[in-house]
Amino acid sequence: MRLQPQRHTMQTEILVCFLLFATCQCLPFYNGFYYDHILNNSSSNGNGDVVHFNGVKLVVDTPEDALFGYRGGNITLPCSFHYEPKLQSPRRFRVFMVQIIWLHFTGQIHGFYYCFTDQIFLSAGVVFPYQPHHGRYQLNFHDAKKACEAQDAMMASFEQLFRAWEEGLDWCNAGWLMDGTVQYPITLPREPCGGKDTAPGVRNYGERHKHLHRYDVFCFSSALKGKVYYLEHPDKLTYAEAKEACEQDDAKIAKVGQLFAAWKFLDFDRCDAGWLDDGSVRYPIAFPRLNCGPPEPGVRSFGFPEKHKQFGVFCYKMN
CATH class of the missing domain: 3.10.100.10 (Mannose-Binding Protein A, subunit A)
Structure with a gap:
């Protein structure tokens, strides 16, 4: 990156201060509510920023010493980061940098800068x-x-x-x-x-x-590793009978997370209430229609009926 000399004036200082303020105050603000957990749990070690994300520290480091360059020359602005502890899965991120540059009376260009990141979470679920x-x-x-x-x-x-x-x-x-x-x-x-x-x-x-x-x-x-399906059975079943029926079909009674994932990712749609592993009775609607609940898609819930009541059942089978 080529640095062009600038006069070190009060106007430049004010502009730089405004730039720092405007850039660093960049926590998201949404409809009158903004999440300040990052702000309240951030700390600095003197060499860079330490930002905590759900128990994981994102450490951003820049060198303590000033950087020096010469007119017409190039200069590298180091910025490094790492997670503590190391993440099992990568996270996508963006790196932002604010520069403060002026010309020293000796003709040298002095550069100070601040480096920080903005994480983008890509986990699908x-x-x-x-x-x-x-x-x-x-x-x-x-x-x-x-x-x-x-x-x-x-x-x-x-x-x-x-x-x-x-x-x-x-x-x-x-x-x-x-x-x-x-x-x-x-x-x-x-x-x-x-x-x-x-x-x-x-x-x-x-x-x-x-x-x-x-x-x-x-x-x-997150996304399913197997298949959720409504077991076609001639009779409605109690909770115990529902578990047994899935087992007889070489499957297990489905769990709530599995039903939600099938509804979300596979547009699983069934307008029949069925038992799930936790004793709740639910059914997924990807395409709303009459007699299948509210006009919005969703997983409908009957709560936790007494286990001798009779319903269908959702089973889960590994691929």
């Missing part, structure tokens, strides 16, 4: 709210993590929940996220959900006590 059979707001953080894992899913991150909200997820019950915060997405503001006069957005309760506080949870399920 579906976010769904989950509460266990014993009702609303029964899970502490650790129970919530286990509940998602039991349904072939994992706790959602804020980035995943925010993307789901952008795609239309609206859920008025607060749920745990993997960073220990409790939040919920609202696309249609209303009185029980923060007030009808508030803007749409992801409502944030902040970090809560992981043992004492209890909420629901937002789970994240």
Whole structure:
């Protein structure tokens, strides 16, 4: 990169300060709500920035010493980063750089710069709210993590929940996220959900006590490794009979995360309620129509009926 000399004037200093302010204050702002978890949990080690993302540190380093160049010459501005601990899967990111350049009276060009990154999360999947059979707001953080894992899913991150909200997820019950915060997405503001006069957005309760506080949870399920299907059976089944029927078909009763993934990625559509592994009864609608629930696509839920009640069943079979 070729550097052109500039006069070191007060006007230049003001312009540079404005540029730094405008560039560094770049946390996303959405509809009146912005997520400040990164801001509140960032720190600096003097050599660069350390930004925490859900327990992973993104360390961005630039050299401590000033860089020197000469008129007409080229100069390299080093900027390096790494994750602590090292990530198992790569994340896509963008690197931004702000430069402050002036001409020293000796004719040397002095350059100082600030380097930072903006991460782009590319994990494909579906976010769904989950509460266990014993009702609303029964899970502490650790129970919530286990509940998602039991349904072939994992706790959602804020980035995943925010993307789901952008795609239309609206859920008025607060749920745990993997960073220990409790939040919920609202696309249609209303009185029980923060007030009808508030803007749409992801409502944030902040970090809560992981043992004492209890909420629901937002789970994240990625693409399927197998097949979810509605078992054609001559009779409706109790929960025990449903599990046995799947096993007789060389399959297992499907889990909630598997049903959501099939609905999301394969447009799985069935207007028949069926048992799932956790004892809930649900059915997926990819193409809304009369007599199949609301006019929007989604996974409909009958809750947790008594297990002697009779329904169909969704099974899961590995490829």
